[in-house]
Amino acid sequence: MSKIKKVWVIAEKESALAQLCAGGRQLGEEVAAVVLGTKEETGKAITMGADTVYWLGEFKPENRMEDYVKTVLELLKQERPDLLMVQPTKRGKLIAGRLAASMGTSVLVDAAKIKIDEKVQVTHLVYGGAAFRTEQSLTETTIVTVGAGVYTALPEDTSRQGNVISVDYLEPSNKVKLLEKKTKPSATVNLGAAKRVVGVGRGIANQEDIKIAEELAEQIGAEVGCSRPIAEGVNWLPTERYIGVSGAILKPEVYLAVGISGQVQHLVGVNQAKVIIAVNKDKAAPIFKHADYGIVGDLYKVLPLLIEKFKANK
């Protein structure tokens, strides 16, 4: 694969920055990280693979990362990298979109694969997971968002040397005022990184019954995920746990689908799993066509028996 010259990366979280730096090293000759944070964090970016750090300075609690869009935009226009990769958090999407609008292009979102063939070619899911679309930007700079798991972080290399360039802050013209931050009662779960996942769907009749799936997950050392209706219909689990085209995309070794019918939107989130196991009472559920192992039966009978067997086997 040929390489492009300059790749820039922006991420909110350090783990994501490490993955994007690794991706940048694969795709480009030079990697620059745009960092808002402490001096130590700029050093960290270099050990994770950046050659250059554009340092926006220390984060001030009264500011928001979005306040730096104008600063980053001026820098982009000046340095004209071939590719800018952004972590697709809500903030990341807003930042990428505002930068793209000002640069006269669209963000190529949620890249599942990036390939260099003269231009940067980006593949991502469309139509609720029915297809992968490959697109390229016709502008000088391509802007993409790249989710967790597309690239694997490189081992930290403390001998790496790099440049840290301090960037002056430009006051934004349309600043939004931060009144308050509330903590969200959210489970910090990273389904994308889980080796084993138990997914629950509407075959579960009551919210409290999710604990049966949780118990099974505990027995096999798995995380619990769910289909969209569980997170955004009945709200039994937080949205961080939902799997599918607009939720998490999994690459676990084992995925166990409990009471999940297997709509295409859900299947795209799991079809990269090495092994898929399904429990569903409906023989015609599409999930069985995509399963390695399955049981057509009542999950309220199957799960307790399975849990018992795993316990007995310890």
Add this chain to the structure above:
Amino acid sequence: MNVISCYKIVPDEQDIVVLQDRNLSLERAEWKIGQYDLNAVEVGMQIVEAVGGKVSALSVGDKQLENSKLKKGILSRGPEELFLVVDERLGNADAYLTAKALKAGIDKIGSFDLVLCGEGSGDLYSQQVGIQLGELLNVPTLNAVSKITPAGDKLVVERTLENEIEVLEVMLPAVISVTTDINQPRIPSMKNILAAGKKTVTQWGLSDLGTEGIQKPTEILSTLAPEQVDRKQIIFEGDSEEVVQKLFENIQKELL
């Protein structure tokens, strides 16, 4: 408050056919209003019901937009008026071209206090158009907004991020993209549907807006259904102890 709610019409996913060569055919697809856009219309209605004003609906796309059932569909949910920008080139538009066309429509409408968009389109779900539109209009813009409270010439909004909720004060005019859980869109009554047929629809082409030169900055190389992964397909029937034992043994084998 002068509110413009944007929407997109999308092919019904159920009707998308995967062809032998893994390409997709949308030929037999019914078109519908993007489900996440209904939240944006509903937010607009609730705001004007609370503080007065008017909601207009705006969409850009190709001739599918002219379908009278879809026009009635959006107007039956409350907006007083509908504006459409129709051009063949907008049929497969990307986020930037869509935002450019929406901006041209908004410039032609003349003024606004608040533009609302859904969380993402029902087909491509890039979650970018509202953001781009705000930037192109050079007004404050936010995504992931889960609550809006009008406060004079400002809004106080809650923005739900991954690990926190921001409470923000936004000066109007602004462009806001709302989450799907901000409300439960209303179901139009027969009376609403009948009334919708009498509302004003204004349609422009790109040349009416002086934007016939706008270009799409990205290019689609291919759109292909994912390759099927071969699965073992060892499916047992029944939920007796013996059957579960067989499944258990297979899971055990895979976990090792």
